[in-house]
Amino acid sequence: EVQLLESGGGLVQPGGSLRLSCAASGFTFSSFAMSWVRQAPGKGLEWVSGISGSGGSTYYADSVKGRFTISRDNSKNTLHLHMNNLRAEDTAVYYCASNWNFQHWGQGTLVTVSS
């Protein structure tokens, strides 16, 4: 059974940094691209960033380009999202999702950016 478990969310001040993690199990992690998708309170879904299975290719939404960095550790079956210079509008539940068509989702981790 595929499982994705996010962690690392919390309250951070504007301009601060946070690192999210997603622990994967139940599939050959290194064979699949992974993405982060977020959902602001009461709003819809927004793709944030994606990474190829090898980690050699990364992609970002314009809204986070230059501030967020996606990475993965295939030896530990873990996906990361490093978030810098956080803004109030980054407040959201962040989900990790498998492959480019989001077949599987985690339960999400809440990031709140507020002073």
Place this chain on the structure above:
Amino acid sequence: DVVMTQSPLSLPVTLGQPASISCRSSQSLVHSDGNAYLNWFQQRPGQSPRRLIYMVSNRDSGVPDRFSGSGSGTDFTLKISRVEAEDVGVYYCMHGTQLTFGGGTKVEIK
């Protein structure tokens, strides 16, 4: 940038009756490989999203056959043949190559 437009925004349905959600893309979803990458997701209240349909009309494992997807080019539809109480939630379409979601359609019971 591609825009995915869903309608209606809200869909009150009587239990046992059909429901239909429309999704229109500002750009064709037909990839150079000939496939159309249009996905549908369900998000029940308080839960993570769940993929229901991929590549326009393929149901994911465990998805009841009362859900069906259809369409081509830029116009797509998700149909629920007979709505059940567990179908309450928000439904999103997604352009599978541009990774852009529609705004969502909230299905509720009348």
